Amino acid sequence: MSASRLFVIGGFVLAFGLVALIEWASRREGSRIPSLGDVCAYVMQYEVGRMPVGRLGVFGFWWWVGWHFFAR
Incomplete structure (x- = not known):
């Protein structure tokens, strides 16, 4: 597997992780997000x-x- 492919896959994993983190933070009690x-x-x-x-x-x-x- 090439380094550029690993970089792109890592970027998508990071993006999905950030979306999941923001969604989790928005569902906490009293959140303004x-x-x-x-x-x-x-x-x-x-x-x-x-x-x-x-x-x-x-x-x-x-x-x-x-x-x-x-x-x-």
Whole structure:
């Protein structure tokens, strides 16, 4: 296994670990950190006129993730 592959895998493990740590911290009693669900709910309610821009953004993000990680 090459060093660059190990570096990338380590970066993803670190990123997922940080997300898990922040989510854990957001669910403690009296925490002021919003959970991932709260952030998604806030983004999804954003509209410009009658256009649900937040929902389109979340849909576009999931499309991008699916295209780059699952369409191989």
